[in-house]
Amino acid sequence: MNMHRDILLEVRDLQVSYGHIKAVKGVSFTVRRGEIVTLIGANGAGKSSILKAISGLIPYTGHILFNNQDLQKIPAHKIVDLGISQVPEGRGIFGNLTVQENLRLAAWQRGDKQEIATDYDRVYTTFPQLKERCHQLGETLSGGEQQMLAVGRALMSRAKLVLLDEPSMGLSPLLVREIFKVIAEINLNGATILLVEQNANMALRLASRAYVLETGSVIMSGGGKLLSDPRVRAAYLGA
Amino acid sequence: MAYWLQQILNALQLSSIYALIALGYTMVYGIINLINFAHGDVFMVGSFCCFMAAAFLGLSFLPALLLSMIGSAFLGVAIERLAYKPLRQAPRVSAIITALGVGIFIENFTLSLAPYPKVIPPLLKNITWALGGVTFSSLQLIIILLSIGLMFFLDYIVYRTPVGMAMRAISWDKTYVPLMGVPVDFIISITFALGAGLAGAAGTMYGLAYPVIDPYMGIMVGWKAFIAAVVGGIGNIRGAVIGSFILGTVEIMVVAFFPSTYRDFVAFTLLLLLIIIRPYGILGKPRTQKV
Numbered sequence: 001m002n003m004h005r006d007i008l009l010e011v012r013d014l015q016v017s018y019g020h021i022k023a024v025k026g027v028s029f030t031v032r033r034g035e036i037v038t039l040i041g042a043n044g045a046g047k048s049s050i051l052k053a054i055s056g057l058i059p060y061t062g063h064i065l066f067n068n069q070d071l072q073k074i075p076a077h078k079i080v081d082l083g084i085s086q087v088p089e090g091r092g093i094f095g096n097l098t099v100q101e102n103l104r105l106a107a108w109q110r111g112d113k114q115e116i117a118t119d120y121d122r123v124y125t126t127f128p129q130l131k132e133r134c135h136q137l138g139e140t141l142s143g144g145e146q147q148m149l150a151v152g153r154a155l156m157s158r159a160k161l162v163l164l165d166e167p168s169m170g171l172s173p174l175l176v177r178e179i180f181k182v183i184a185e186i187n188l189n190g191a192t193i194l195l196v197e198q199n200a201n202m203a204l205r206l207a208s209r210a211y212v213l214e215t216g217s218v219i220m221s222g223g224g225k226l227l228s229d230p231r232v233r234a235a236y237l238g239a
Numbered sequence: 240m241a242y243w244l245q246q247i248l249n250a251l252q253l254s255s256i257y258a259l260i261a262l263g264y265t266m267v268y269g270i271i272n273l274i275n276f277a278h279g280d281v282f283m284v285g286s287f288c289c290f291m292a293a294a295f296l297g298l299s300f301l302p303a304l305l306l307s308m309i310g311s312a313f314l315g316v317a318i319e320r321l322a323y324k325p326l327r328q329a330p331r332v333s334a335i336i337t338a339l340g341v342g343i344f345i346e347n348f349t350l351s352l353a354p355y356p357k358v359i360p361p362l363l364k365n366i367t368w369a370l371g372g373v374t375f376s377s378l379q380l381i382i383i384l385l386s387i388g389l390m391f392f393l394d395y396i397v398y399r400t401p402v403g404m405a406m407r408a409i410s411w412d413k414t415y416v417p418l419m420g421v422p423v424d425f426i427i428s429i430t431f432a433l434g435a436g437l438a439g440a441a442g443t444m445y446g447l448a449y450p451v452i453d454p455y456m457g458i459m460v461g462w463k464a465f466i467a468a469v470v471g472g473i474g475n476i477r478g479a480v481i482g483s484f485i486l487g488t489v490e491i492m493v494v495a496f497f498p499s500t501y502r503d504f505v506a507f508t509l510l511l512l513l514i515i516i517r518p519y520g521i522l523g524k525p526r527t528q529k530v
């Protein structure tokens with residue numbers, strides 16, 4: 001791990017509240033350019049809230065810096081323009097749009113028809129199942145196909161940083177492996193990854209660094225060695 | 240036979256005007272789940288824009304039509320920004336009451352400027368042809384063809400362009416639309432502009448067909464277009480067109496058989512029956528409410 005690589009995302013003392021419920025209580029972490037970082041934690045730990053705050057979907061206090069730019073006042077759709085794409089929990093597929101329309105929408109801020117066509121091909125090469133279904137409505141896809149489409153949309157946006165919220169949720173182990181393979185590929189092609197998982201096993205194997213979240217606070221962080229930490233094994237790996 | 244053709248032609252004219260208005264109700268409902276009860280009054284303002292363009296500016300048909308569409312579109316966007324946007328998180332009842340209030344405001348504001356009914360000067364030379372007992376008027380043909388053209392234009396925008404994709408995505412679930420980089424508020428404004436612009440076009444054409452206009456003309460026509468949208472399946476664009484053609488046809492047929500005072504009574508009864516049979520409208524589908 002190269003400690004001198006520059007920081008792409010810095011989250012500093014992030015706090016998120018829903019009414020009087022404090023969901024995130026002062027979380028700080030960093031993601032360096034080119035890394036895969038994972039946030040793991042049980043249901044309700046505050047993982048989704050952190051990703052929503054980064055994408056500008058919910059209000060927060062504290063600082064989120066992307067490329068040293070404070071995102072606090074930037075509206076959600078402009079954050080996408082800056083190069084942050086999120087694959088949300090539950091995929092967020094638009095069921096009344098076709099597969100290809102879902103992909104086209106994700107390329108919203110890009111005007112170049114030619115390159116958008118190239119990117120369709122890239123997505124369809126990565127997920128051949130989607131190509132067969134390109135004119136089918138999103139709601140007709142299986143869970144696995146919807147997840148592929150959600151990841152495909154992140155590819156269409158050509159994001160520098162891809163946030164993934166529990167991409168393994170509800171998928172068979174085989175599909176999870178396929179999705180994780182693609183995540184690794186996206187990373188090799190230059191995108192930085194912030195991966196949120198409840199199911200820590202695969203995530204810890206893929207990530208270069210991990211943060212463990214419990215009821216709104218980071219309780220542990222480290223590299224791949226977290227996999228062998230007995231506390232992590234007991235709490236998140238079912239060992 | 241000629242009689243029937245004549246009635247069908249009349250029904251097409253009335254239905255096209257209903258359809259242009261019904262589209263605005265259904266688009267706004269589809270995108271923000273709001274019945275925009277001020278929409279009939281936007282239609283009325285469209286008629287008055289046409290009157291001003293013709294009477295004061297001396298414009299001819301096409302420029303008057305454009306001006307009226309643009310004026311109505313601005314009004315639609317202003318209503319959304321000033322009255323509905325602040326209430327987006329509020330209970331739907333508040334938004335609906337606000338919509339009714341906005342409508343009453345627009346009627347009375349117009350009334351203060353135009354206390355007496357106005358007459359739109361004839362913008363088009365109305366030529367009529369008699370063909371085998373059927374009378375075609377050029378005005379009637381223009382209204383029908385232009386309306387159908389505008390409907391195809393809207394259909395193209397909604398189903399073939401990225402803006403249309405964004406509108407449909409918002410109607411599915413707007414939570415994650417910003418994650419696509421789509422500015423949701425801007426798309427909502429475009430939706431209001433399109434819906435109101437079509438109502439403005441309807442106002443112009445209605446004003447040419449029935450040139451005496453007054454500030455309350457939008458109420459009844461607005462209700463009918465709204466019901467047409469519900470019958471077609473509110474939120475569904477093609478449904479709004481179908482519902483309007485059903486309503487327009489029923490109305491014309493009632494007048495053909497009964498005293499004309501029966502028109503609204505019979506038409507509304509039929510529509511109520513249709514709603515009882517198909518509560519979600521002809522093309523509408525029950526949708527589970529998203530959280």
Ligand SMILES: Nc1ncnc2c1ncn2[C@@H]1O[C@H](COP(=O)(O)OP(=O)(O)O)[C@@H](O)[C@H]1O
Nearest residue numbers: 018021023041042043044045046047048049050
């Ligand atoms: N919209 C909301 N309103 C109220 N409470 C919420 C809302 N979203 C999340 N929470 C609460 O915030 C906490 C963190 O939720 P979340 O960020 O979704 O956690 P995770 O993604 O780790 O499961 C939970 O206690 C949850 O109940």
Ligand SMILES: [Mg+2]
Nearest residue numbers: 047048049089
């Ligand atoms: Mg979550």
